[in-house]
Amino acid sequence: MNIIVGHSNMDLDCIGSMVLAGYLYPDYTIIRSRLVHPVAKNVLNLYKNQLNFQYGKILKGEHIEKVVVVDTRTSNRIKEYFEFADYNIGDVEEVIIYDHHEADCCDIEKAILKTEAIGANVSIMVKELIKEDITITPEDATIALAGVYADTGSFTFDSTTSDDLNAASWLISQGAKLGIVRKLLKPMKEESQIDLFHNVMNKLEVKKILGHYILLSYIEIPKHEPGIGAVVEKIMDVENPDAFFLIVGIVKGNQTLIIGRSQKQSINISKLLKTYGGGGHTMAGSAKVKELYSLSFLDEFVWYLRCSLIPSISAGSLMTDNVFTINENATLMDASIYLEQIEHTGCPVVNRNSELVGVITLRDISKGRMSDLMMSPVKSYMARKVETFTIDSSVRDIEKTFFSKNIGHIPVVKNKKVVGIVTRQDFLDHINEARK
Ligand SMILES: [Mn+2]
Incomplete structure (x- = not known):
């Protein structure tokens, strides 16, 4: 018997990859995991008739x-299938792995690896289908497309x-329906998730x-509920912090349960949660502690973050410190030259004390030129209200300013003196x- 398997706790990308593997290996039986990730439950229900998945x-x-293994390369994540057989994956004649988790190392001996660092595992499968000139049904294209989006x-x-x-693009050409994909991707489907979200x-x-800029939240729930991860994602979306830790x-x-999400490479969730016996990726991870922490754990955790985090990049390190300035009493003519x-x-x-008093631009000068007042001092034409940063202004403050204001250069000020300048280009x- 030849089989196709994905990882335990199948998600959308995993299910999509299994379906497409079925086209590449038509005489193989597709074996499903006993566990389904909450985001993928509805795809299994909706397409019950199309999906020819068997239980282990x-x-x-x-x-x-x-x-054929899809969407994982570690034996631990496929061991549930071999619990039914008398032997393990090492005894199998041939193992072909399609996987996109480049950070993981493969511990399945003799396996033929068809791996790539790519967003979705489904995309690897699609490349193979295109190569083999195989077409698929609109239903399977829809299932696979949901995996790519997820x-x-x-x-x-x-x-x-x-x-x-x-x-x-190829899946849409095969008839994938975006309206259904959109529905399948809705992360919070359960009433309990909405309650949890508000809580x-x-x-x-x-x-x-x-x-x-870090968000934290402690909640207590009577028993474990599925789909907490989706709630965390939703809060990331709404609040847009640098990182979020939900302690349940x-x-x-x-x-x-400690669940962490980050939007910065410099806040490494997997590394941070190792202390609590957890793991995951740089941007997402979790830890399960066999002890019931109370609200007071938040303070301890904040303290831990204070000791472990690398300080955020600030205006001081982004700025150019070689700044050209002009004296307020110089004439518009001088300024123009x-x-x-x-x-x-x-x-x-x-x-004259080298303190920042304003900003002059070519546009201000041209106003003086039009009124033939080029000998007037700069101070009578400059803008006095100036947006400034301090050395400690965070990347987040800088981003906010460049996103919301049409200003290309912002002086960095210390004790009223200009010590540097941050440009849009520095930020980009x-x-x-x-x-990278
Ligand atoms: Mn995947």
Whole structure:
């Protein structure tokens, strides 16, 4: 018997990959996991008739020759299937793995790896189908497309590649229905998740820790509920913090769940939660502690973050410290010649104590030129209300200013003196650098 399996606790990308593997290996039996991730429950129900998935128990007494594994490369995540068979994955004749988790290492001996660092595993499968010139049904295309959207965060995660977009394009050409994909992707389907969402939102605490904007929330629930992860994602969406930690005390079972999400490479969730016996990825992870923590744990956790986090990049490290300034008593004529020399469209204006008093731009000067007042002092034409940063202004403050104001250069001020300047380009360069 030859089989196709995905990882335990199947999600949308996993299910989509299994369906597509069925086209590449038509005589293989697709075996489903006993566990389904809450986000993928409705796809299994909606497409019950189309999905020809079998349960692992049919493997009892069977001799398994060849196995295709999708969306994982670690034996631990597929061990549930082999509990039914008398032997393990190492005894199988041939194992072919299609996987996109490049950070994981493969512990399945002799396995043939067809892996790629790509947003969705479905996209790897689509590339194979295109190569083999295989077409698929609109229903299967819809299921697969939901997987691509889910694992690429609708093509916004850093891991998304052009191959993911090509895969989506091909799936739509096969008849995938976006209206259904949209429905399948709704993360919060249960009433209990909406309640949880409001409960968590009511208890949000905002902390600025070493320049990072961090949200925390502690809630206590009587027993474990599925789909907490989706609630966390929703709160990330709404609040847009640098990181969010939800601490859930679960009374029944006497345990505490810590779920973390981050939007910054510099806040490594997996590393942070290791201390609590957890793990995951840089941007998402969780820990399960076999002890029921109370609300007071929040203070301890904040303290832990204060000790563990790398300080956020600030204006001080992004700025150029070589700043051109002009004296407030210089004439518009002087200013015009000066700006031309330094090839800038504007610059900060200082008084004789070198304190920042305004900003003059070519546009301000042209007003003086039109009234033939080029010998007037800069101070009578400059803008006095100036947006400034301090050395400690965080990347978040900087982002807010550049997003909301039409200003290209912002002086960094210390003791009223200009010590540097941050430009839009400095900010954009930083964002691009941080994404690498
Ligand atoms: Mn995946």
